[in-house]
Amino acid sequence: AGPPPVTRYNLNNVTITNDPVANRENVLILTPMARFYQEYWDNLLKLSYPHELITLGFILPKTKEGNAATIELQKQIAKVQKNALEKERFKSIIILRQDFDPPIPSQDESERHKMANQKARRAAMAKARNSLLFTTLGPDTSWVLWLDADIVETPPTLIQDLASHSKPLTVPNCFQKFYNPEKKAMDERPYDFNNWQDSPTAQELASKMGKDDILLEGYADMATYRALMAYMYEAGADIHTEVPLDGVGGTALLVKAEVHRDGAMFPAFPFYHLIETEGFAKMAKRLGWQATGLPNYKVYHYNE
Template sequence: MRARLVIQMLSILLVSMCTVLIVRIYRLPSRSLAPRAAPPVRRNEVRLPNLHQWQYSNNPYVGKVHAVEEFAAFQIEANPAMSRPTSSDLPRVLILSLAFNRLSFGGGDRSLADFLDMIQSLDYPKELLSLGILISSQRDFDRLMPIVSSFVQTQGLQRGSLFLREADRSGSIRDHRGRSGQTQRRSHIAKLRNELLFRSLDNEDAVLWIDSDIIDVPHDMLKKFVVSGLDIITPFCRKGTVGLRNHDLNAWSGKRTRPSPEQLRAIHSGEPTDYVPRHSNSHLVNNMYDDGLERAPLDSVGGTVLYVKAKVHRAGVIFPPFHLIGTDWDSEDGGYDGIETEGVCYMARTVGYRCWAMPQVIVSHG
């Protein structure tokens, strides 16, 4: 009787010990049995299956798609949990570009892939580069997303972004004729530039603007800009890859025409006027190239290729979406000159920075 009781007590004890052991084993996390759970999906974010978003700490890149109202963004960046040491003491640079659609990359059969090949050719540590592109076509946004993702990951960039801002459907944006058409078109471009800048700039030290239809840049261009120490730089932009025909008429030093008192009154009151700023006693970058200058001060820059220290943008120097020069408190449409890139140097000068040309650095426009 006593032996049977002892056996029953031992059986109960053995079952209890096994139960505790099983519970403890069950509660132990096991990486070999199940992947780490991903955080819940936030509103307006879509997981990208090919990126395994946030699921494993050893994934080198993480990405997301974000959509709000008429704006959408695809962003991919190096996983902050994984350190990427670099021996270079060069600054971090953000490369930015505007494109209307997939046909905006230099004409002919050129594509985004060709544009990215040009960026790849830059002799600069890729882990110090970030990329931001703003496009205006929903269809092409979807098509170009995997291309940007692949480029950022294969080249080892710090971050890449593809933004969508639907194009203004009014005909005025594409109408280049007359003061009104040019003003509305360049105002629209300035707003897109500013939005791309505000949404892209993070911890970078400089911004390199490259128009989507630039088809060739020197391999050492970016390093030359950085080593120069200058605040704002534009190179000599020629038309095509043969010859030296100047393409960028918005980069100049000197003076331009001013409106007559009657034209200025019409501009300030918003009345139609035929006044358009023209070069009178100004020096273009191709003239500086002919003079053999390595660098020269500018009063205005274009946007074909434009290097800007990030601290300049952070100081408030952006792309004015109106004519900055000649405006006053009573003007409804701004002044008579200095819209978009042509207002950058005026703004920069007022806060202690200067614009420069490096005429011997030659880039090619398609």
């Protein structure tokens, strides 16, 4: 046997277009997962993007909950990859277990949203996202879809719809369905407040902060007066309406792989007083890539 073969990839042959199905573009779906939700999995299986072009990547914490989620995830994966029809199978699937402990053991919605817990929690999430990204992004990846494990409902055409905008970063509007006791009926409310347009007030706040302090969105104690995409939804309006964004969330977020390849990642440290996904939008922007929000295009977060 001779020397090992060399595999060559011309990155300029890896297209990233507004018609990724026709151009057979590979999509990497990345999910940090603390809990397994069947609704997330069922929704994922319903995505109409050709599964043979999709690689799935997961990262789970080494907690009791993370262990349980890993077992459930593996069970579901085995079903699809071994038993399902050829066309339902994904190209490949990668599961990573985190090599660091999450700083906040409790995962209740109220606990994890406490302001005091934010910096450590978001830094840990940033590290988890970076580990996942840097170990799975391949030379043939065209798109990265960040999809949280508690996103339980999206249109099946999610990838095609977001990619059709052909933007570096594209974010739908993340809502949550809940039972409204006043209306005695199901209702919905905005969930992800990390999709925003910057404001002079937030800039002013940042300018007076210590270098390790971070700005947070959605807390009464820190009124930023940023324009939140969560409140830009207009019923009946065009789902493809675009707005420019300065901060993004990671619940569902489509990124051109070249943005990550350029080095845009999730800062686990205060970057312009921003961290994790919001810091990512800022870093992308510094590299010349602008984020775009779709205020009328909804996806849904689980309701605990």
